[in-house]
Amino acid sequence: MTIPATFASATPRFGLPLLFSGQAQKEFFVNEAHVLLDALVHARVHGTADIPPSDPVEGEAWLVQPSGQGDWSGNAQSIAVFTAGGWRFIPPQPGMRVFDSVSGRQLHFDDSWKFAADPGLPTGGTTVDLEARAAIGQLVAALRDLGLFARTPG
Incomplete structure (x- = not known):
């Protein structure tokens, strides 16, 4: 299971890392922000699941069901995105929308994912x-x- 990095200075909604003057290893912070933005801008998921797929492709995302297991345990309703570094979990925010490519419909988050x-x-x-x-x-x-x-x- 990938443990997300925490940043001393981050955006309030999605935790995108912010740079500060004289910061070392800026590439890590910028790359992490780009990975999160890539998953969030025009967000698309490949359905909902409670266990990770056996052979995920980098960049694919799923909605984690409340009964999430394995690497997804404890991340109910989050967007699970597979990246080169492993799984990244993005907690949903009220009003967030994603497109489910399996069902072909938009989902909206308001305490839970709804369509x-x-x-x-x-x-x-x-x-x-x-x-x-x-x-x-x-x-x-x-x-x-x-x-x-x-x-x-x-």
Whole structure:
């Protein structure tokens, strides 16, 4: 399990290291900040899991389930990013969004990771308005294309 470095001076939300005048080994601090930014800017995860994949590729990220095990133990709901140095864990912040490439939808963090449920399409009823149903269907399809709903219903 990778133990994250702690920095005397860091940004408040994500702990990006800050440089100070006369600092030695600036490369380490700058490189660490770049690794974290690479994971956070337009964040994408490859789904959720409770155990690390057996053969991770550098740069891939996952959301750690509350039942995280092994190297992921104690990092529930964090974004686990595999880097050359091992696993890095980024604790989620309120309002944070990531794209789940497995489900094809956006997730939003607000005490836990949440996603918009697919509303389904209207069926039945005593009065059927085909044009309204078609418009609703197009709206739901557009929201799927934007990643707000899963690509396929269900």
